[in-house]
Amino acid sequence: MADGYWRYADPRQQLAEAPTPASLKRPRPEYGDMPGAPEMLGYHPRNEDRTALGIIRDAGPINSSYDPYLRNGLSSYVAADAGRSIGGVSGRPVDDPRVPGHAGMDSRVIGYSSGRIEAPLPPEASNTLFVEGLPADCTRREVSHIFRPFVGFQEVRLVTKDSRQPGRDAFVLCFVDFTRPSQAAVALDALRGYCFDEHDRESARLRLQFARFPGPRSSAGPRSRR
């Protein structure tokens, strides 16, 4: 139940990378003293959308209007177990306290790999995924958007290498850390063949594997918690 697909990462990590959202055009002072402030989540509904719904009319700073969303638990869309949880019902991993199981939305199963019931982890499974097939101009932010919803997501590290063939784009690969190998496996299954660029189906398909050398317990930063 804890496995699968979930909303945002821990806000602490958003802090580390939170770029200024494009929706806020006004130059702002540093917000270093405001950990967890809503605007630091880096996840804003787009102005256009809200305008289309007629919600926004002069509603002031978007932050204040978005705040209720956060408190409502709308922020969590949690899929039912995506299948990999090998302990099944008995060894059910304790529900993460940060995940309200009763989000105010349809509790239907979101079908990521819902068909698979028991896919044993391959021996090489690790908690870090090695991802290639990324377009040369992709950003860490983009890649994070893809992986962040998965349970156990920790962080993504982009690496750019020069192409071996002259004239071709730089080769971008990345490493994505999860808390547990089984969680990495869920993401791997779900994103296999993922089309990075929806208009160019052939050229930008993600290829995922378990990393040969799992990253350092990346509990966000130099200090390891616990």
Added chain:
DNA sequence: AGCACA
């Protein structure tokens, strides 16, 4: 094809 960071 191609596996970095501590």
